[in-house]
Amino acid sequence: MNDNMIGKFLFLFTGLIFLSGCSTSFQDFTPERIPQNxxxxxxxxxxxSLPKSTRIAGTERAELVINGETIPMxxxxxxxxxxxxxxxxxxxxxxxxxxxxxxWDYRVAGEVKTAARYSTAETGKLYQARxxxxxxxxxxxxxxxxxxxxxxxxxxxxxxxxxxxxxxxALTTVHSANSLDFVIPPMPAGRSYAVALRTxxxxxxxxxxxxxxxxxxxxxxxxxxxxxxxxxxxxxxxNAAPAGGLYIETQTDLPEALIVPEIVxxxxxxxxxxxxxxxxxxxxVLVLSVPGYAPVNIPVTVN
Numbered sequence: 001m002n003d004n005m006i007g008k009f010l011f012l013f014t015g016l017i018f019l020s021g022c023s024t025s026f027q028d029f030t031p032e033r034i035p036q037n038x039x040x041x042x043x044x045x046x047x048x049s050l051p052k053s054t055r056i057a058g059t060e061r062a063e064l065v066i067n068g069e070t071i072p073m074x075x076x077x078x079x080x081x082x083x084x085x086x087x088x089x090x091x092x093x094x095x096x097x098x099x100x101x102x103x104w105d106y107r108v109a110g111e112v113k114t115a116a117r118y119s120t121a122e123t124g125k126l127y128q129a130r131x132x133x134x135x136x137x138x139x140x141x142x143x144x145x146x147x148x149x150x151x152x153x154x155x156x157x158x159x160x161x162x163x164x165x166x167x168x169x170a171l172t173t174v175h176s177a178n179s180l181d182f183v184i185p186p187m188p189a190g191r192s193y194a195v196a197l198r199t200x201x202x203x204x205x206x207x208x209x210x211x212x213x214x215x216x217x218x219x220x221x222x223x224x225x226x227x228x229x230x231x232x233x234x235x236x237x238x239n240a241a242p243a244g245g246l247y248i249e250t251q252t253d254l255p256e257a258l259i260v261p262e263i264v265x266x267x268x269x270x271x272x273x274x275x276x277x278x279x280x281x282x283x284x285v286l287v288l289s290v291p292g293y294a295p296v297n298i299p300v301t302v303n
Contacts, residue, residue, distance in 0.1 A: 147239025
């Protein structure tokens with residue numbers, strides 16, 4: 001191998017070391033669901049981290065490749081590694097697949113070369129954005145007890161939309177294309193839950209809702225029974241029972257003395273009457289509990 005060939009080999013080897021050691025990281029700032037606008041122009045943006053050792057500052061540039069088109073991008077503010085570009089979406093298209101390319105110049109072996117990195121090399125796939133013509137704007141109340149009605153205002157609501165709270169579907173009433181409300185379903189109180197609007201094309205995030213503790217009202221507050229007799233409880237809530245009814249769990253330390261039926265406040269109702277029968281003498285406590293409600297203890301005496 002002559003000196004000229006050795007020099008070319010060393011130059012190529014040095015370049016390969018540089019390229020293989022290049023660490024690049026993309027961060028896409030474009031949401032997966034983009035609200036439609038009248039102009040049909042949408043902004044795509046990202047930032048990237050690039051190696052510093054041999055990069056020539058100020059030479060960074062980027063392109064957006066979307067639906068087969070290549071769009072030059074501009075630097076954002078004073079950050080040389082943040083870029084944005086506008087794309088006019090054709091009227092017949094509501095979905096876009098895209099990726100980013102970033103270029104920069106670097107010095108190696110005394111010469112200036114150009115490097116390019118593709119976001120697809122890092123993610124292994126194309127980014128995707130979908131236009132939506134309906135989306136929630138604001139959840140009017142950010143907290144409330146189980147059974148409360150919470151309004152949401154937005155755009156393009158349909159009769160098939162359903163609100164989901166913490167993964168649980170809530171009783172939803174759509175009043176118009178811009179207004180709906182939902183009933184907070186039974187769930188543990190003292191926590192915040194993610195709220196989403198479930199549509200035919202997927203879930204749209206709305207915000208967060210804190211569930212406060214609700215209260216059951218029970219009359220009488222104490223039971224006195226004779227063996228073989230029956231008395232009744234009136235159980236009330238401040239709000240109407242949700243879809244499917246409000247199931248009330250019962251526990252007692254008198255399982256052989258009391259006969260307690262399944263208790264359900266019917267959907268849309270606020271109260272229920274329950275017959276409690278006595279089979280054996282004894283004394284103890286009947287406990288009523290529902291997720292999101294404070295438990296109620298009812299002393300019981302059977303003679």
